[in-house]
Every structure is written in structure tokens, then in C-alpha cells.
Amino acid sequence: MAGGRTYAEVGSTGVERTSDGSSFVQPAPLPLDMSYYCLAIVDSDRLFVSFWGATFVYSATEDSWTQVSGMPTARGSHSCKTVVRVDGTKELIAAGGFDGENFLGVVEIYDVEGDAWRAGPQLPHAVYLSAAPAYGGSFLLAAGFDGECWTCFLDGIYQYDKESESWILLEQKLTHARDAHVALTVGSSMFPNCRTRNGRN
Numbered sequence: 679m680a681g682g683r684t685y686a687e688v689g690s691t692g693v694e695r696t697s698d699g700s701s702f703v704q705p706a707p708l709p710l711d712m713s714y715y716c717l718a719i720v721d722s723d724r725l726f727v728s729f730w731g732a733t734f735v736y737s738a739t740e741d742s743w744t745q746v747s748g749m750p751t752a753r754g755s756h757s758c759k760t761v762v763r764v765d766g767t768k769e770l771i772a773a774g775g776f777d778g779e780n781f782l783g784v785v786e787i788y789d790v791e792g793d794a795w796r797a798g799p800q801l802p803h804a805v806y807l808s809a810a811p812a813y814g815g816s817f818l819l820a821a822g823f824d825g826e827c828w829t830c831f832l833d834g835i836y837q838y839d840k841e842s843e844s845w846i847l848l849e850q851k852l853t854h855a856r857d858a859h860v861a862l863t864v865g866s867s868m869f870p871n872c873r874t875r876n877g878r879n
Contacts, residue, residue: 709734709743716758718770720790726770730754733788747793751784753777757810759817760790761840767791771798771838773819774805781806781825787843799843805832809861816840818848823857831855 708727715729725736727743731752734743749772756775762768770788774781783805785798801819808822819836833855837846 705738706736706741706743709745714754716756716772716775718758718760720760720768720770726758726760726788726790728756728758728770728772735790747788747795749788750786750795751775751777751782753782753784755807756782757805757808757819757822759810759812759838761816761838763840769840771817773798773810773838774801774808774822776806776825780804781823799845801836801845802847807857807859808832809859811861811863813837813863818861819845820861821852821856821859831857 710729710732715727718726720726720735723738725738727734727736728749731748731750733746733749735746736743753775756772758770758772760768760770768790770790771785772788773785774783776782781804783801783803785800786795787798788795804824805819806823806825809820810817811820814837816838819838821832821834823831833852835848835850835852837848838844839846
């Protein structure tokens with residue numbers, strides 16, 4: 679667990695880690711007070727965090743944060759995920775968010791080993807407070823808010839194609855439109871009695 683808002687609704691630098699779910703230790707704190715930021719797993723040792731342009735990578739081995747090249751578009755409430763291309767290149771995709779004035783459909787791609795950002799495929803519309811669960815070797819961008827009106831939540835799901843660097847709008851939609859939610863990919867064995875409309879897990 680890292681960052682978040684306190685009772686005073688300001689960001690926090692606090693980080694807590696557990697390996698058993700009952701006892702917690704406090705590794706190196708975040709370099710900045712953070713809330714509404716994005717965090718992604720890079721590999722078994724590293725985590726990636728971006729917050730209003732500032733970008734950091736955490737190493738569990740060294741228990742330290744290193745500031746890397748800043749995200750070109752400063753923003754919060756965006757989504758990010760790590761993808762590994764066929765040639766082994768590891769990239770972080772940062773999508774959507776809010777820059778303090780506008781809701782965004784901006785996408786930027788970070789080359790982890792090259793420590794460099796480049797423009798990615800623009801989303802068809804602004805996406806704010808979406809969820810980005812891993813899926814099929816890439817990830818989904820599920821629901822969120824597009825800023826068109828304060829009750830205009832989204833129910834659509836986009837899949838990111840990492841090789842063509844494009845967004846695919848899936849036919850399926852969420853039952854309920856929403857934002858500020860959490861989504862995880864789990865094995866079907868976790869919910870053995872759950873069936874889709876066609877009877878499959």
C-alpha cells in the first residue's frame with residue numbers, strides 16, 4: 679500500500695508492505711505526497727509510479743526510489759500498466775487522466791530500460807479514474823469517466839494491442855457504468871460457480 683489521502687484530504691508518502699497479510703513493515707516512503715497517481719509492477723524487483731509529471735521507480739532489493747524521466751503530460755487520476763513486446767522491450771503505458779483543467783485521452787509510453795517517453799495512441803475520448811487489469815499479455819482499460827457531464831460514467835472496455843499500439847473497443851460492456859473502481863484479473867478457479875451467459879467460466 680502506498681500514498682493516498684489522509685483525513686485532511688492531502689497526499690501521503692506512507693508505504694506499507696506485507697508478505698502474510700497480518701504483519702506490516704514500512705519500506706522507503708514515497709518521494710512526494712501522492713494521491714490519485716498511477717502505480718504499475720515493472721518486474722519482480724521494481725515498481726513504477728507517476729504523479730503529475732514526476733516519475734519514480736522503486737527497487738525492492740535496494741529499498742529505494744529513483745527519479746527517472748518525467749511523464750511529458752503532467753496529470754493525475756490516470757491509468758498505467760506494464761507490457762512486454764515480442765522483442766522483449768518492457769514499456770509502461772500511461773493513459774487518460776486529468777491535468778487540472780481538462781479530462782484527457784492522452785497516451786504516453788515509457789521505455790523502462792531506455793528511460794525515455796514517447797507519444798502513444800490517443801484514446802477515442804477522455805478517460806479518467808479508469809481501471810487497468812492485465813489481460814491476454816496486455817491489459818484492458820475498463821469504464822471510468824469522460825468529463826462530458828458529472829453523471830456521465832463509462833461502461834465500455836478497451837483492449838490495448840501492444841504490437842500495433844492501438845485500442846480495440848470490445849463488444850462486451852460492464853453491467854453498470856462507473857469510475858474510481860478496482861479491477862483485477864483472476865483465474866476462473868477462484869469463482870468456480872460463476873458462469874457467463876454462454877455457460878462458460
